[in-house]
Amino acid sequence: RGRVGSVTRVTESTPLIASPEPSVEGFVREYLRELNFTQGTVLERASTNDKYLALARTVRHYLMASWMRTTSEHLRTQPKAVAYLSAEYLLGRQLDNALIAADLTDIASEALASLGIDVAELREAEVEPGLGNGGLGRLAACFIDSLATMAIPAIGYGIRYEYGIFRQKFEDGWQVEKPDRWLDNGSPWEFAHPEHEVTVSFGGHVETVSEGEGADAVETSRWVPGWEVLGVPYNYMVPGYRNGCVNTLRLWSARATHAFNLETFNYGDYAEAVRAQTFAENISKVLYPEDSTPQGKELRLQQQYFFVACSLRDFIDQLLPQGFDLHRLPERVCFQLNDTHPVIAVPELMRILVDEEGFAWDEAWEVTQGCFAYTCHTLLPEALEVWPVDLLGRLLPRHLEIIYRINDEFLEEVREASGDDAVLVRRMSIIAEHPGRAVRMAHLATVAATKVNGVAELHSQLLRDKVLADFARLWPEKFTNVTNGVTPRRFVRMANPRLSELITEAIGDGWVTDLDRLRELEPLADDPEFRRRFREVKSANKERLADFLARRDGIEVPVDTMLDVMVKRLHEYKRQTLQILHVITLYDGIVSGRLALEDVVPRTVVFGAKAAPGYAMAKQIIGLINHVAAVVNNHPEVSRVLRVAFPANYNVTVAETLIPAADLSEQISLAGKEASGTGNMKFALNGALTIGTDDGANVEIRQLVGDDHFFLFGLTEPEAAAVAEAGYRPATYYEENATLRRALDLIARGEFSGGDRQTFEPIVSNLLGEDRFMVLADYQSYLDAQQRVEAAYRDPDAWSRSAVLNVARSGFFSSDRSMRDYLDRIWHAEPLES
Numbered sequence: 156r157g158r159v160g161s162v163t164r165v166t167e168s169t170p171l172i173a174s175p176e177p178s179v180e181g182f183v184r185e186y187l188r189e190l191n192f193t194q195g196t197v198l199e200r201a202s203t204n205d206k207y208l209a210l211a212r213t214v215r216h217y218l219m220a221s222w223m224r225t226t227s228e229h230l231r232t233q234p235k236a237v238a239y240l241s242a243e244y245l246l247g248r249q250l251d252n253a254l255i256a257a258d259l260t261d262i263a264s265e266a267l268a269s270l271g272i273d274v275a276e277l278r279e280a281e282v283e284p285g286l287g288n289g290g291l292g293r294l295a296a297c298f299i300d301s302l303a304t305m306a307i308p309a310i311g312y313g314i315r316y317e318y319g320i321f322r323q324k325f326e327d328g329w330q331v332e333k334p335d336r337w338l339d340n341g342s343p344w345e346f347a348h349p350e351h352e353v354t355v356s357f358g359g360h361v362e363t364v365s366e367g368e369g370a371d372a373v374e375t376s377r378w379v380p381g382w383e384v385l386g387v388p389y390n391y392m393v394p395g396y397r398n399g400c401v402n403t404l405r406l407w408s409a410r411a412t413h414a415f416n417l418e419t420f421n422y423g424d425y426a427e428a429v430r431a432q433t434f435a436e437n438i439s440k441v442l443y444p445e446d447s448t449p450q451g452k453e454l455r456l457q458q459q460y461f462f463v464a465c466s467l468r469d470f471i472d473q474l475l476p477q478g479f480d481l482h483r484l485p486e487r488v489c490f491q492l493n494d495t496h497p498v499i500a501v502p503e504l505m506r507i508l509v510d511e512e513g514f515a516w517d518e519a520w521e522v523t524q525g526c527f528a529y530t531c532h533t534l535l536p537e538a539l540e541v542w543p544v545d546l547l548g549r550l551l552p553r554h555l556e557i558i559y560r561i562n563d564e565f566l567e568e569v570r571e572a573s574g575d576d577a578v579l580v581r582r583m584s585i586i587a588e589h590p591g592r593a594v595r596m597a598h599l600a601t602v603a604a605t606k607v608n609g610v611a612e613l614h615s616q617l618l619r620d621k622v623l624a625d626f627a628r629l630w631p632e633k634f635t636n637v638t639n640g641v642t643p644r645r646f647v648r649m650a651n652p653r654l655s656e657l658i659t660e661a662i663g664d665g666w667v668t669d670l671d672r673l674r675e676l677e678p679l680a681d682d683p684e685f686r687r688r689f690r691e692v693k694s695a696n697k698e699r700l701a702d703f704l705a706r707r708d709g710i711e712v713p714v715d716t717m718l719d720v721m722v723k724r725l726h727e728y729k730r731q732t733l734q735i736l737h738v739i740t741l742y743d744g745i746v747s748g749r750l751a752l753e754d755v756v757p758r759t760v761v762f763g764a765k766a767a768p769g770y771a772m773a774k775q776i777i778g779l780i781n782h783v784a785a786v787v788n789n790h791p792e793v794s795r796v797l798r799v800a801f802p803a804n805y806n807v808t809v810a811e812t813l814i815p816a817a818d819l820s821e822q823i824s825l826a827g828k829e830a831s832g833t834g835n836m837k838f839a840l841n842g843a844l845t846i847g848t849d850d851g852a853n854v855e856i857r858q859l860v861g862d863d864h865f866f867l868f869g870l871t872e873p874e875a876a877a878v879a880e881a882g883y884r885p886a887t888y889y890e891e892n893a894t895l896r897r898a899l900d901l902i903a904r905g906e907f908s909g910g911d912r913q914t915f916e917p918i919v920s921n922l923l924g925e926d927r928f929m930v931l932a933d934y935q936s937y938l939d940a941q942q943r944v945e946a947a948y949r950d951p952d953a954w955s956r957s958a959v960l961n962v963a964r965s966g967f968f969s970s971d972r973s974m975r976d977y978l979d980r981i982w983h984a985e986p987l988e989s
């Protein structure tokens with residue numbers, strides 16, 4: 156097979172250019188060189204963007220030698236690698252992270268200050284790459300950071316969307332979506348490698364060919380594709396924290412094939428040639444803005460196949476030595492499937508091995524099963540991806556055939572193991588029959604993977620007991636848990652420099668790469684001086700937030716109130732509605748005179764959330780929050796103790812300013828619905844207390860920080876399941892709880908919609924009629940917990956003691972620990988010797 160631009164074998168003596176030594180003078184020199192020679196401008200004329208790009212490129216210089224060294228070491232030593240396959244990477248801004256990783260923050264500030272430039276201002280010029288929706292994409296970004304920091308040979312594979320997650324605006328309080336043009340000013344962090352382009356085929360049909368003669372003749376399938384696109388890799392540095400390791404994130408961009416264009420063009424139809432090009436390039440055009448619900452669109456399946464086909468080809472052709480015996484592939488790689496989005500990689504590897512490499516089916520299956528592992532990120536049945544057979548067959552006919560055969564053999568195994576249990580066979584089949592024939596991607600992944608994991612203890616338990624129970628009975632040893640984690644580099648060290656300094660002063664700086672060491676802070680929770688300084692950090696962070704929101708959104712945030720924050724995607728199961736009902740209840744109490752102002756702990760409730768553009772109820776809820784905010788914030792009495800802030804376009808950059816300032820973290824999903832949550836971890840690590848249900852990773856947070864430092868409320872998962880089983884009737888709660896009734900009636904009567912009763916009618920009738928996520932059932936319990944929050948907040952010393960203990964006891968939630976668990980339980984790869 157052709158190997159375009161295939162790598163030269165690297166030997167010990169491969170020459171590498173050293174990065175410049177870090178010094179202020181050196182940095183100034185490198186910087187001016189970038190500004191003059193690459194950016195092509197002089198300081199006097201340089202725009203902010205020029206200056207930012209030159210700074211980013213300068214920082215790159217200091218990481219470059221490490222990147223090249225890491226890359227050639229991987230090629231030379233051929234260690235077992237982790238290939239993380241993810242349709243999303245929610246990276247956030249790169250500049251600060253790179254500065255911190257290279258230990259250049261101070262040098263860069265000083266160097267640029269000597270040129271009269273403020274680094275802080277340049278930071279703001281970076282548009283974050285929002286190539287993900289929420290937790291799943293941000294998790295992938297945390298994981299590759301940790302892998303690099305632990306020097307694990309790893310590569311992230313994904314899609315270079317031209318448009319990331321939409322930019323959210325509010326018009327009269329309602330969400331409107333604008334395109335995210337993150338590449339408009341150029342990205343200094345990417346390196347395009349068109350010479351390593353990969354051809355990806357689609358469509359066409361399958362032919363059966365006979366090889367050999369007479370009795371020896373074997374029938375083999377051959378895919379005759381209908382059309383092709385090219386995948387061009389863009390490499391991004393993934394710097395480890397000050398360890399000389401820089402891994403690679405490789406994102407694929409779709410291009411039209413040269414041949415395709417040229418042919419059409421020769422026929423004289425220029426417009427048609429351009430159309431063909433646009434068609435091909437659509438594949439990596441835009442990120443689907445869906446979170447926790449799959450979008451069953453043909454283009455999405457094209458995206459999925461496009462990036463995994465590119466990635467498998469790339470790994471085999473570029474990272475393995477020429478002539479590598481693919482029977483040994485499992486020794487060299489684990490392809491980690493981040494949810495079902497990349498699962499089409501399974502039949503793709505089978506196709507490569509059987510059709511291209513001439514493997515017998517069983518041999519190929521053994522190799523394939525050894526190479527994949529699958530992480531499931533959901534508990535909502537409607538979030539499990541399913542592809543209609545006719546669509547998949549049209550787009551990838553050979554893959555469908557392969558899936559059928561995998562299914563046949565798998566169902567044979569089920570029949571044998573179950574004594575021909577036809578009901579079980581139907582339930583477990585990779586092919587669903589109703590409502591239409593469709594491929595269940597989670598089943599395919601589970602059948603193919605060496606290991607299947609959930610993302611928190613409770614979630615993994617529910618996968619075993621409910622979502623994938625049949626599979627767990629058949630293959631109990633396949634199932635495992637790896638509780639999610641977040642990178643302490645970005646979410647503490649970088650986002651919260653003040654807290655980082657305080658911690659480092661107390662226990663040294665080892666915690667940045669060994670987060671369990673935060674435990675050493677525990678005794679300091681009892682030290683009044685430490686707590687005072689901790690409170691100082693919190694209030695300085697609130698000032699920083701107030702400043703940020705004033706500039707960014709013109710929102711006024713009072714800094715001397717309790718900051719109560721709920722930031723995450725807008726989804727009914729996450730229950731933003733529950734929190735807004737609490738706000739309405741406080742408002743109602745004050746306005747009606749039942750609640751005296753001095754009895755309310757002043758608080759500012761902050762929301763941040765995007766709704767999927769097609770998710771009408773989620774958009775309604777956004778409208779409600781903004782309308783309630785307008786009424787509350789403009790009420791002369793109420794606004795003295797209660798404010799609601801909802802900055803538009805919540806993203807990683809906003810999170811980094813908001814989370815360090817928070818006092819209270821809202822993690823209030825209905826138990827059994829949030830697989831893990833990762834925001835919950837970021838808040839605890841930054842010293843916010845959690846009000847939360849026994850759901851996802853909240854369970855583990857509470858166990859670690861202790862019941863006294865966590866505000867638990869709500870139904871447990873088994874209780875919620877029992878209520879649902881018995882027939883849940885939300886209206887009963889409305890009828891029996893006067894406080895709840897008043898809150899809902901206010902919405903229904905148009906208190907927040909200028910007297911119009913229609914505006915929020917869908918929300919009210921949904922809550923009273925169906926309330927799938929049991930908001931009304933948990934309302935009173937939530938209110939009671941908020942009362943406990945208020946009581947606790949009135950005692951600043953006790954509160955900050957709890958906050959310090961939250962920090963000290965949350966080291967477990969480092970994504971470094973998650974990586975260790977994946978390595979032990981799933982990947983079995985080793986760090987590279989440095």
Ligand code: CR1
Nearest residue numbers: 290291447532610830831832833
């Ligand atoms: C889950 O909803 C979890 C992240 C990362 C999300 C959230 O609870 O923390 O994954 N799932 O594991 C998701 O986005 C598409 O599914």
